[in-house]
Amino acid sequence: MSDAPLQRWKDQPSPSEPVEAEARRLAREMPPAEALTPGATARIAEKLGSLPPPSGTRLPRGLPLLTVGALVVASALYFGLNGAVESPPSAQEEHPVEPAPEPVPAPPEPEEVPAPGAPSAAPPVTPEEAPAPPPPPAHREPRPENALLEEAKLLGRAVEQLRREQDPKAALVTLQRYFKRFPRGELIGEAEVTRVEALLREGRKSEALRHLERLHGTGFAGLPRPAELALQRAELLAEARRDPEAARAFSEVLDRAPSPALEERALFGRAVCRARAGDEAGMRADLDAYLRRFPEGRFAAEARERLESAAP
Known part of the structure; x- marks a missing residue:
């Protein structure tokens, strides 16, 4: 080992590296550190990975200065690499220091980042990497124009x-x-x-009724003239002497609020079905409603005759 006295890092000759030279200059110009409070000393020790000191004990005397010196060097290196060095506000107020006119390396220029959604430039494709042409479309059967x-x-x-x-x-x-x-x-x-x-x-009325029954199961949805189809079904049921079903079918037509022509046929048809089913009160109610609604209708004369014959 050499017997030469140990020389502090900040007092060594300035190196050729501008960042390290700036760090040493700042270390030399840094004012003496004030004594730390016991609480601050304990927090620094905890940050450095050691256990908190017991109550009433003191850390070695040189530890606060060593800690501050390490922080100064780290700060100088950080700010030197980023091209801006500033002293703490308190130090600037008490000991204003003119910055040395040493050149600071300029930060590297940021790389150009493409805007979101912008198409990235495709790398050059060599002849060996060129994609193969797509296969011809499969044959399809011709469709009508x-x-x-x-x-x-x-x-x-x-x-x-x-x-x-x-x-x-x-x-x-x-x-x-x-x-x-x-x-x-x-x-x-x-x-x-x-x-x-x-x-x-x-x-072929039975076949027509069979198709109408099938369509009735869908509520005549999507069909033209649904009220007329429902009335045709009710009249075919009445002609087949299926009176109870026919009476309900005529009621469905009337619930649709049909045109007057369809309403007249449905009202008189239900009266006939109720009469044949033995519902005399229902027949009279329908015939009275028919004559009030259509006093000169195509079934008006027959409606009056049925009412007169049914009178007590």
Whole structure:
């Protein structure tokens, strides 16, 4: 070992590194540290990883100065690396020091960060890394240019056969083709109504009633003229002498607040069904309501005759 006296770090010659030189200059110019209170000394010791000293004891005399010196060096290194060195406010007030005109290295320029959502530049692609061309699209079956137009033409032909040509049998054949070709077509509701009309004109009332019962299960949802279909079902039930069911069906029609023409048929039809079912009070109530509502209606004369014959 050398016998030369130990020289303090701050008194050593200034090195060539500007950061370390600035740290030594600050250490030399730092005013003497004031004595720490016992509480502050205990907190510093705890931060350094040692146990708190017992009550009434004192730390070694050189520890406060050593601690302050370490803090000064760490602060100088930190602020020197960041390009700004400031003394504590209290030290500036008591001992103002002119900053040394030594150059401080400028901080590195921040890297350009792309804005959120901005497309990042794609790395260059070498010929070996170039993606392979996509496979050709799979073969698809050709579709009609306008399926709705084809559907409308087929249904329009059935309506033409039924109403203009007065040929319900041919219309039913065309409708059979329609339902096979378009089981869930856009015009399926219109096709259902046309089929019921064709069956009635063909005299196939039981088949028409069967289709109407099926449609009634859906509440005639999505069908044109739902009140008219409900009335047609009630009249077919009455014609089949299913009077209790028919009376309820007529009541459903009246609950829909139908047009006057449909209301007249439903009110008189329910009166007839109630009369045949033995509900004389219900029949009289319906006939009275009918004559008040339609005194000159198509069933007015028959309604008066039924009321007179039912009088006691």
